Amino acid sequence: MPVIKDAVCSLCGSLCDDITVTVEDNKITKIENACILGHSKFVGMFEHDRIETPMIRKDGELVPVSYEEAIEAAAKILVNSKRTLSYGWCSTSCEAISGAIKLAEETGSLIDSTANVCHGPSALAAQEKGSPSASLGVIKNRADVIVFWGCNPVHAHPRHMSRYSSFSKGLFTEKGRKARTMTVIDVRKTDTAKLADKYVEIEQGSDLLLVTALRSIVNGHEDVVPETIAGVPKAEIIELAETLKNGKFVCIFFGMGVTQSRSKYKNGDAMASLISDLNQHTKAVMIGMRGHYNVTGFGQVATWETGFPMAIDFAKGYPYYNPGETGANDLLVREEPDAAIIAAADAGAHFPQKAVRHLARIPVIQIDPYANPTTELADVVIPSAIVGIEAEGTAYRMDAISLHMKKLIDSKFKTDEEIVKDLTVKVRELKRGA
Amino acid sequence: MKIKANLISGRTANQGAHLEAKTHKGYFDACAYCELNSADLEKLGASEGDSLKVTTEFGEVVVFAKANGGNPDGLAFIPMGPWANAVLSPDTHGCGMPGFKGVPAEIEVTDEKPLDMKSLMKKYLED
Numbered sequence: 321m322p323v324i325k326d327a328v329c330s331l332c333g334s335l336c337d338d339i340t341v342t343v344e345d346n347k348i349t350k351i352e353n354a355c356i357l358g359h360s361k362f363v364g365m366f367e368h369d370r371i372e373t374p375m376i377r378k379d380g381e382l383v384p385v386s387y388e389e390a391i392e393a394a395a396k397i398l399v400n401s402k403r404t405l406s407y408g409w410c411s412t413s414c415e416a417i418s419g420a421i422k423l424a425e426e427t428g429s430l431i432d433s434t435a436n437v438c439h440g441p442s443a444l445a446a447q448e449k450g451s452p453s454a455s456l457g458v459i460k461n462r463a464d465v466i467v468f469w470g471c472n473p474v475h476a477h478p479r480h481m482s483r484y485s486s487f488s489k490g491l492f493t494e495k496g497r498k499a500r501t502m503t504v505i506d507v508r509k510t511d512t513a514k515l516a517d518k519y520v521e522i523e524q525g526s527d528l529l530l531v532t533a534l535r536s537i538v539n540g541h542e543d544v545v546p547e548t549i550a551g552v553p554k555a556e557i558i559e560l561a562e563t564l565k566n567g568k569f570v571c572i573f574f575g576m577g578v579t580q581s582r583s584k585y586k587n588g589d590a591m592a593s594l595i596s597d598l599n600q601h602t603k604a605v606m607i608g609m610r611g612h613y614n615v616t617g618f619g620q621v622a623t624w625e626t627g628f629p630m631a632i633d634f635a636k637g638y639p640y641y642n643p644g645e646t647g648a649n650d651l652l653v654r655e656e657p658d659a660a661i662i663a664a665a666d667a668g669a670h671f672p673q674k675a676v677r678h679l680a681r682i683p684v685i686q687i688d689p690y691a692n693p694t695t696e697l698a699d700v701v702i703p704s705a706i707v708g709i710e711a712e713g714t715a716y717r718m719d720a721i722s723l724h725m726k727k728l729i730d731s732k733f734k735t736d737e738e739i740v741k742d743l744t745v746k747v748r749e750l751k752r753g754a
Numbered sequence: 755m756k757i758k759a760n761l762i763s764g765r766t767a768n769q770g771a772h773l774e775a776k777t778h779k780g781y782f783d784a785c786a787y788c789e790l791n792s793a794d795l796e797k798l799g800a801s802e803g804d805s806l807k808v809t810t811e812f813g814e815v816v817v818f819a820k821a822n823g824g825n826p827d828g829l830a831f832i833p834m835g836p837w838a839n840a841v842l843s844p845d846t847h848g849c850g851m852p853g854f855k856g857v858p859a860e861i862e863v864t865d866e867k868p869l870d871m872k873s874l875m876k877k878y879l880e881d
Contacts, residue, residue, distance in 0.1 A: 647850030
């Protein structure tokens with residue numbers, strides 16, 4: 321039986337590339353090295369609710385059709401739409417993303433990624449102040465001071481700490497966890513916080529205050545910091561500032577606690593300034609804990625093809641970008657789109673009610689291997705092969721390192737790349753006909 | 755009895771393990787609950803597994819009660835997913851990102867039961 325080594329796990333942004341997969345009769349029967357999330361994705365695929373056939377909604381019910389019929393129905397929706405939202409494209413390959421951007425340009429759509437509800441504000445922060453970063457390999461080999469700020473890798477990136485950060489053993493960190501100071505800053509004592517040397521509990525939504533206080537202290541102005549700030553006593557903040565300054569190599573990993581809380585992108589913006597301040601004393605970097613395994617890849621591909629990392633509007637015939645105006649949620653809340661194509665992501669589950677309410681009113685095309693809340697709202701459903709399991713392709717890890725995902729088993733389903741290509745051809749055909 | 759809480763959402767390992775199995779009951783179990791600390795649950799007179807109605811200016815949702823000693827007083831956590839999104843803020847403050855954390859909420863015990871995923875989504879089609 322074939323045993324495939326060093327398969328890449330296509331679940332979270334850690335993109336673990338050391339998975340051993342045993343395949344028997346074109347089925348994955350054993351997985352080694354994966355976490356609970358990865359294991360569920362690799363092995364669970366035979367138990368989960370796959371979309372078994374393309375479908376079109378008729379009289380309120382989704383009924384099976386052929387790929388050709390589904391592609392044609394989807395292309396008609398796109399051609400008849402004056403304002404299409406194309407959203408998602410993050411649990412798929414860079415090759416499919418490139419095709420999706422081409423389709424968005426062809427149809428004058430607005431295309432956005434899951435960064436809209438994730439690390440979008442981090443992209444804005446990087447545009448404001450830069451993004452002093454490093455590869456996870458550098459963190460593994462060098463970082464002796466690690467901070468997890470508003471993120472909970474025990475749950476969201478379960479192997480991050482053993483492969484790349486707190487527990488990993490590297491060139492200059494051969495003692496592993498003992499060689500590193502681990503601090504967690506959060507609003508509640510998470511399972512990650514329980515593993516930390518130091519847990520700093522802040523008042524929800526006061527991240528910007530704490531970053532600002534830390535900056536004041538690092539820059540020698542601790543006299544301006546009040547006795548308590550962000551719910552944290554000044555003495556504790558001074559201690560944290562000392563830990564950061566005295567580290568040989570500092571990495572602040574940050575998550576949704578930073579990007580989704582009050583001040584949003586200004587939190588990341590201020591954090592980049594703090595990293596810059598710390599670099600007057602030592603070496604410091606920051607890395608966003610990316611969720612979807614290839615949301616980083618969307619940012620890369622979109623940037624080299626359009627100049628912008630997300631929220632790109634092709635309505636004027638050229639790429640236009642102004643998040644807050646062209647973000648997927650802003651668009652839906654303004655009830656602007658008259659059609660949507662949602663692929664390799666689940667807006668039905670992960671957008672707030674007002675945005676979902678509008679999605680329920682307009683024609684929705686879904687491209688996904690699995691049935692999910694978006695399927696409940698979709699009018700045309702096109703099933704796809706699972707990238708990293710049934711299709712190969714490129715993905716970018718959270719530190720923007722590209723990795724090749726292998727095809728492990730055969731599939732009867734078309735790949736996202738093929739579906740997007742077919743759709744583009746059909747759209748052009750219909751437009752010529754018109 | 756109602757309590758006022760600050761509502762946040764976020765990932766959990768169980769929610770993540772059901773990312774590609776959202777039609778399964780395991781996903782419902784992993785996402786349709788609200789965590790409060792024991793003192794807050796006591797104020798409500800609720801035990802784990804009781805139904806709680808969470809109301810914000812954006813909507814209401816019924817979820818199960820769960821205890822989490824890591825939550826400070828007045829902090830409520832619902833795993834990310836359609837139940838949390840029934841009540842979180844769609845306002846992006848002009849920067850693209852909705853308000854998934856820090857939404858003022860009122861929480862009370864109810865006799866209603868949480869809706870399963872399909873029933874919850876069906877409500878959007880009926881609106």
